Amino acid sequence: MTDRTAPVPASPSAAPSRSAARATLRAFLENRLAVAGLVLIVLLALFCFFGPLVYHTEQIATNLAGADQPPGAGHPLGTDDVGYDELGRLMVGGRSSLEIGVAAAVLATVFGTLWGAIAGYVGGFVDAVMMRIVDTLLAIPTLFLLLILAAIFTPTLGLLILVVSFGAWLSPARLVRGETLSLRTREYVQAVRMMGGGGKRVVLRHIMPNAIGTIVVNATFQVADAILLVAALSYLGLGIAPPHADWGNMLSNGTEFVQNGYWWMILPPGIAIMLVVVAFNLLGDALRDALEVRLRRR
Amino acid sequence: MNPVLRLEDLHTTIDVRDGVVRPVDGVTLEVGRGELLGLVGESGCGKTMTALSILRLLPAGGRIASGRILLGDDDVAAMTPAELREVRGKRIGTVFQDPMTSLNPSLPIGRQVSEPLELHSTLSRRELDERAVAMLELAGLPDARKRAGDYPHQLSGGMRQRVMIARALVCEPELLIADEPTTALDVTVQHQILELIDDLRRRLGMAVILVTHDLGVVAGRADRVAVMYAGKIAELTDTRRLFGNPRHPYTEALFEALPENSADSGERLYSIPGLPPDLREPPTGCRFAPRCRYATDECVEEEPELRADVAGHEYACFHPVGSAEFDEPSAVVRVHERAGAPAAEPAAGPPLLEVENLVKDFPVTKGAVLRRRTGTVSAVAGVSFSVAAGETVGLVGESGCGKTTVGRAVVGLDEPTSGHVRINGTELTSLRGAELRQRHRDTHLVFQDPYASLDPRMRVGAILAEPLEIHGAGTRAQRSARVRELLGEVGLPADAAQRYPHEFSGGQRQRVGLARALALEPKLIVADEPVSALDVSVQAQILNLMNDLRERHGLTYVLISHDLSVVRYLAQRIGVMYLGKLVETGPAAEVHGNPRHPYTRGLIDTVPVADPWADRQSGGVSGEPPSAISPPSGCRFRTRCPFAQEICAAEEPVLRPFGAGHEAACHFPLDAAREHDATKVYQGENG
Numbered sequence: 001m002t003d004r005t006a007p008v009p010a011s012p013s014a015a016p017s018r019s020a021a022r023a024t025l026r027a028f029l030e031n032r033l034a035v036a037g038l039v040l041i042v043l044l045a046l047f048c049f050f051g052p053l054v055y056h057t058e059q060i061a062t063n064l065a066g067a068d069q070p071p072g073a074g075h076p077l078g079t080d081d082v083g084y085d086e087l088g089r090l091m092v093g094g095r096s097s098l099e100i101g102v103a104a105a106v107l108a109t110v111f112g113t114l115w116g117a118i119a120g121y122v123g124g125f126v127d128a129v130m131m132r133i134v135d136t137l138l139a140i141p142t143l144f145l146l147l148i149l150a151a152i153f154t155p156t157l158g159l160l161i162l163v164v165s166f167g168a169w170l171s172p173a174r175l176v177r178g179e180t181l182s183l184r185t186r187e188y189v190q191a192v193r194m195m196g197g198g199g200k201r202v203v204l205r206h207i208m209p210n211a212i213g214t215i216v217v218n219a220t221f222q223v224a225d226a227i228l229l230v231a232a233l234s235y236l237g238l239g240i241a242p243p244h245a246d247w248g249n250m251l252s253n254g255t256e257f258v259q260n261g262y263w264w265m266i267l268p269p270g271i272a273i274m275l276v277v278v279a280f281n282l283l284g285d286a287l288r289d290a291l292e293v294r295l296r297r298r
Numbered sequence: 299m300n301p302v303l304r305l306e307d308l309h310t311t312i313d314v315r316d317g318v319v320r321p322v323d324g325v326t327l328e329v330g331r332g333e334l335l336g337l338v339g340e341s342g343c344g345k346t347m348t349a350l351s352i353l354r355l356l357p358a359g360g361r362i363a364s365g366r367i368l369l370g371d372d373d374v375a376a377m378t379p380a381e382l383r384e385v386r387g388k389r390i391g392t393v394f395q396d397p398m399t400s401l402n403p404s405l406p407i408g409r410q411v412s413e414p415l416e417l418h419s420t421l422s423r424r425e426l427d428e429r430a431v432a433m434l435e436l437a438g439l440p441d442a443r444k445r446a447g448d449y450p451h452q453l454s455g456g457m458r459q460r461v462m463i464a465r466a467l468v469c470e471p472e473l474l475i476a477d478e479p480t481t482a483l484d485v486t487v488q489h490q491i492l493e494l495i496d497d498l499r500r501r502l503g504m505a506v507i508l509v510t511h512d513l514g515v516v517a518g519r520a521d522r523v524a525v526m527y528a529g530k531i532a533e534l535t536d537t538r539r540l541f542g543n544p545r546h547p548y549t550e551a552l553f554e555a556l557p558e559n560s561a562d563s564g565e566r567l568y569s570i571p572g573l574p575p576d577l578r579e580p581p582t583g584c585r586f587a588p589r590c591r592y593a594t595d596e597c598v599e600e601e602p603e604l605r606a607d608v609a610g611h612e613y614a615c616f617h618p619v620g621s622a623e624f625d626e627p628s629a630v631v632r633v634h635e636r637a638g639a640p641a642a643e644p645a646a647g648p649p650l651l652e653v654e655n656l657v658k659d660f661p662v663t664k665g666a667v668l669r670r671r672t673g674t675v676s677a678v679a680g681v682s683f684s685v686a687a688g689e690t691v692g693l694v695g696e697s698g699c700g701k702t703t704v705g706r707a708v709v710g711l712d713e714p715t716s717g718h719v720r721i722n723g724t725e726l727t728s729l730r731g732a733e734l735r736q737r738h739r740d741t742h743l744v745f746q747d748p749y750a751s752l753d754p755r756m757r758v759g760a761i762l763a764e765p766l767e768i769h770g771a772g773t774r775a776q777r778s779a780r781v782r783e784l785l786g787e788v789g790l791p792a793d794a795a796q797r798y799p800h801e802f803s804g805g806q807r808q809r810v811g812l813a814r815a816l817a818l819e820p821k822l823i824v825a826d827e828p829v830s831a832l833d834v835s836v837q838a839q840i841l842n843l844m845n846d847l848r849e850r851h852g853l854t855y856v857l858i859s860h861d862l863s864v865v866r867y868l869a870q871r872i873g874v875m876y877l878g879k880l881v882e883t884g885p886a887a888e889v890h891g892n893p894r895h896p897y898t899r900g901l902i903d904t905v906p907v908a909d910p911w912a913d914r915q916s917g918g919v920s921g922e923p924p925s926a927i928s929p930p931s932g933c934r935f936r937t938r939c940p941f942a943q944e945i946c947a948a949e950e951p952v953l954r955p956f957g958a959g960h961e962a963a964c965h966f967p968l969d970a971a972r973e974h975d976a977t978k979v980y981q982g983e984n985g
Contacts, residue, residue, distance in 0.1 A: 187747065209755045210755055
């Protein structure tokens, strides 16, 4: 009796899918909410980066004569308190908001992930010291830190990105460290060590890919958080200096005129922030599922 | 007499995302008062779902499609939720597999035991507590009155299972359903729990349904056994008849797959080819036909009904094996045949692996930064043995005895606290750099859980290529050629390289694990419980494969297992470990047939053997292993040893020789005679 021909579960597709990326993409596209999130982000990006090319407005010089106009001909969304066209400002402001959000999230995630993975994998004294640093920094309110830095330096786009990510890398670091602590004791990690594989291989080939779900989801939330944080900072008047703008300072500007009923200064930036946050959250959830090979149907 | 429970053509369905699963598809059976019915089958055969259907505790999407569940005269299938609550806990008690997750960690055990009574009676708190203590006592919990206030985490696994049993029985149910009650426990504790269930059903006169995958568990205790396959009953009869004269080819195949039945001859185990059918679309005709060696066209086209040639022996097969008539003595001959053990193969060649005085302590620490050391777990305390090239040595013992730690030290996963591990005469602990990497090529570990040991995000091809990459072996093309070769070696098709581990069955995953171990052509493979996560028929496939690979590549194995029959099947020599010490070592047949250490004897007696005629007079090992943080002085086994005397506490016994290669560490070793007496009795009966 031979048992050497045990069948393998038949795969419904004739040829095994050759590219992992394609399978991930297919899983991603099957998720309608994910597609909605992605479409939303693409639309917002097009709006912010290509909008100004078709819709020309004056965003440098103020025009106090045409201030506080309600939506109407020439100004589809009206003008603000110094006469900037609201729709054009939304495009320009969105550009900095998105840039800060994405750049800060990427920076914070990459740094935080490495920090957490190293702490978790090496363990012992190194881990204890590295994580105490994180705990200490966490004890400082990010907004407080931002206020101090913004008071010392003139806030520019680059500085804001650095400052926001300085506060933001802590949470991925903690998450990834926790994940690493559990992953490093997995048998497949031990199997690699037993074959003679080094720490670099273990962290980059086995721990990071298996923690990718956590990392990616966290990163998309980071984008939303960063945009909100810059908005909060702008609200306090310490955001990007005029004539540059972002959605946050547009919103804070608008709220001064709540009593006057100038809704066109409040709703558009508010809705834009909300849309971007929702879109990135949807994207994050979907990416996690799409990257999970075990959930994938063939 | 009316049966306690009668299932009539029960069909259960579970709605899943892409279809409907039918885990129970027309089951008819009954259990009488005081009867113990064994429900056996491999995983996924529907035995647990049958048990859950009786209680109507099906998972989400599950429902009883048709059929009746008669508890006395009441149909459970037709009950309202309120009526159902009156049945659960009161008329039917249940014990699940894992006593830790089945108990609430934040309630004292006494309260948990009395909880069913609280729901089903109007007793006062005082009376409830009294009943709980009485029940815990009945379930064999020592110091029940004092311990009733303890929380689950303060109890050992075996004690927790006793608490579960007490809780299941506190309302004096008519029926007890025990779903794999001992699978999570050690063999010695398993034995005690099974004895307890057996004893209680006699004393309380209740019916018991014992659900298990282990034929050995039902063999000693069940009155009748139902063998399930793919949601249907394949065979149903009294235990002796089933084991002595199986009629269904599936039952027969299950028996032939057991390693203990070929332990002495070393011949290939019968393994059932293929996999159980997908219960979303079961095949027409006999469900076992695709895997059956006797199947004909008739089997594929038509479904066999349960039928009986003699009263009380039902089977569903057109081509039954065995004969209708069955007389018991034939089985005695079987026992007699098994008792004649062949001589062990002599160990060949110089030692490949030498372990000398290996000690491994794990510190118990407190605090995050400073990590104060508050104690030491003595996992391995001075173990020495050697393995010759081409030899297979088995290490057996209960969980926590240090066998896995020894294995990990041998492959270099754990650094020993002291002692030496030498491979081909080279000391391991002194190696660095290139030499150390080279050594990683020579030894490899096969893990217990093939799923946990394969990176879920890597394709099998990448998994198998990884050891080659690490050691920079060959070009990319050569590596992928080697991957194909390895897959062929372990009997997997070449396109398996494109798949992820989760797409394989357990046995196939273990094949991948073996293939990875072979990738660098190691000399020594340490296999840590390689088959304990697998079903019997799949276990046989893997054991056969390990045997083949050993012959083909001249491999040396260190086989670590709690299962004596597995170790005995593959290993030429056995080492028995207890609490970090090697207590007995010697040729497999010699240690098994003629144990000198009381622990070895007890271990052999407690292992459930799939043989209803086996000698079960011995009580096995009592109690549970003490903590390794403060092991007993002198002989570590003395706290559970029936022969322990003062000297055992004062002085640690050393390994003493008892014939060729057979050593045991005991002040009062057992005589050699016992097993031979047993053989004589059988011979006498026969002649």
